[in-house]
Amino acid sequence: MSSIDAGPYIFDNSGELVWAGAADFGGVFANNPHVCQWKLRDHLCFFLGASHRGFGRGVGMILDSTYRIAATVQVGGSTMSAGDMHEFRLVADRSALISIYKVVPYDLSPFSVTDRIGWISESIFQEIRISTGEVLFEWSSLEHEETSPRNAVILPGATTIGGNGLDPGTPWDYFHINSVDKTQDGDYLLSSRHMSTIYKISQVDGHVVWQLSGQDLQTSNHTLLHPTYHKDFNFSSQHDVRSVAENATHSILSLFDNASDDLTTTSTHSRGLVISLDHTSHTASLLSTRFPQNTTHQMLSGSQGSFQLLPNANAFIGWGKWPFFSEHTLGDGDDNATTVLWGQFAPDASDTDIMSYRVRKYNWTATPHDHPAVYAYAHNDTTGVGTVFYVSWNGATDVAAWNFYSVAEEPDGDQFAKRGTGSNTLELLGTANKTGFETRARMPDKYAKWVFAEAVGRDGQAIRRSRICRTFVPAVGRLRDVCDEWGCPAMLSGVAAGKMMGPGDVDWGAVGYDGGFGGRTRYPVQPRKEPPGLAWQVIPQLVALVLFLYIAMIFLVGLAAAAPLAHDAEGVAEAEPIENLVARQYDSRCLGGCANRATCCGDN
Incomplete structure (x- = not known):
């Protein structure tokens, strides 16, 4: 896979492509695409950046269900580094965990690097508040004895990814953090690939609560500050x-x-x-x-x-x-x-040039912000030759069928809203069920010069329309001879390169362009959803009013209950001391639900 094709991808259970993220975020490294929860809605999260030897530099991306960027997450504090590709994960609908690799100078003389300062890769992770960028927690492998180079398993120069530590380009990656998660009690669970060990990290001070090593460690080489x-x-x-x-x-x-x-x-x-x-x-x-x-x-x-x-x-x-x-x-x-x-x-x-760091499976529903893409073809422009459509909508999950329309040239400004009135009308050429990522359909009865496609949902309602496209017709006597009713050959292997030519070799009169429509791209008026009925417009307002009145009533009752009891001349019993109320509220006899509350708790 070339670098331009690298990116996040979504496929359905049949293996059909749903979204090629390389179209929107291609040419750079994308890692770990997955569905995440933010602001109580499903989003799409992944790392985006550059890949180096064993680590990355970039940011965390959060896309909404239209594939627009809802937020980005960058590391904070004084790490002087960028987020790493190994982990980007949202927690508790408010913050994100992100891994960081920081290259720092280090004394590696115990490892026989004595002719220069050594270089080491420090494994770090942060929890960051998404809305503000505030660093809520930061942990470093170099700050704790159990996770320090004192307990290294892979020595400098032992592996290519591990590095030799001799310069900043090949730092010794003794720890190699590759996943971070948050436990139910608020601590952190992290994985060290190069130590083959899992650690639970305290949310209070970052100390190791416990560790699980995949291999039996030699206690003479490793610090064990807690039971194995x-x-x-x-x-x-x-x-x-x-x-x-x-x-x-x-x-x-x-x-x-x-x-x-x-x-x-x-x-x-x-x-x-x-x-x-x-x-x-x-x-x-x-x-x-x-x-x-x-x-x-x-x-x-x-x-x-x-x-x-x-x-x-x-x-x-x-x-x-x-x-x-x-x-x-x-x-x-x-x-x-x-x-x-x-x-x-x-x-x-x-x-092994085509690989994936993580593959996930989720339910995902999305309607892209952009429009469907359509290409139309006709072998010639005579009546009855037919028009072939190739249509797709990158990322759409709810399309069941496609409608194909022809459009009269040079329409007036509101022609598309009229839907068949006046001299400039839309004509429905036909409908085809969606088949895979790209649907191919041939409307055999008529050549149409200007066309567009309309996505139709499972409920039969129109969702979105493509731009207006001019149907491609191959030139007579040249390209048309190698084309058929479905299209022209493309990217044929083994075809010799064309000869070098000069301006005099070009048939300039046959060079075409997509003229028409006033010289600018045109989009048809998009489908409109039917507005909700009067009842559905009024009910939310009534519910809000009832809630407001209910809260106001509770507030007023609370004020009345908090008012001091009046003491008139006839004598009214004084209010019970607050300490007695508190004592009775938490009396163990009152918390168990006794049969006679007045007897147990003194209530009247």
């Missing part, structure tokens, strides 16, 4: 660690176990894992393991990868450096799981 978790399984170079559930004694998490860094392996295949941690007995156990049982491809991914638990209890896996994704039932054990979906997004399964 005993387990009878392993993992390594993991990605996409997520908090699934937790309580005071247990934590459940999921991850993609790469089991390889392209140099060493810990299993015959990569896999998705669901793990339970018992914080009382300090044991870790496998709840589920998922990988395709029947595939001829060795599913061992030395980089990237994702594992997602779906609402229906299935598991969805992205296979990282390999151009595959799959969905599996959980079943009641590995042997009983079923692969229900298998996808491949590269013609050659061994092509």
